[in-house]
Amino acid sequence: MGYVTYDYTCLACNKTFEAMHLRDEKPSCPACQSKKLQRHQPVCAVVNTTTQFLKGRHWLSDQFNDWQLKELVADAKKHGYTPKDNDIYLSQLADFPGDPKAFVNASDPAGHIVEVCKKTNRKCQGFVNL
Numbered sequence: 001m002g003y004v005t006y007d008y009t010c011l012a013c014n015k016t017f018e019a020m021h022l023r024d025e026k027p028s029c030p031a032c033q034s035k036k037l038q039r040h041q042p043v044c045a046v047v048n049t050t051t052q053f054l055k056g057r058h059w060l061s062d063q064f065n066d067w068q069l070k071e072l073v074a075d076a077k078k079h080g081y082t083p084k085d086n087d088i089y090l091s092q093l094a095d096f097p098g099d100p101k102a103f104v105n106a107s108d109p110a111g112h113i114v115e116v117c118k119k120t121n122r123k124c125q126g127f128v129n130l
């Protein structure tokens, strides 16, 4: 655990690439070894996470312990959304804790992610291709 996958653009040579690295580590450009990189919105990681969630059927009640879930549901309700049992919460889609658009329903996770990506200009790739 502790590994993250992000898309980067190298500011030195303009190469775009995907790197998996430890959360605390900074990758370098595979073409020119520069560490001057710009990280893209981590939607790729979101999509991978979703696929894993779906495989493992982990819903909200599996993602959070009781008090975390209560807090999250309360936050969501404040913003006009009542989370469902088979929702998955993707913090990468949230602009603030409990953001309704971060609740992805299991019936159509890809459709939801695409919609949020389009609305918020996040980059989507992986099993959701824009």
Ligand SMILES: [Zn+2]
Binding pocket: 010, 011, 012, 013, 014, 015, 029, 030, 031, 032, 033, 034
């Ligand atoms: Zn480079």
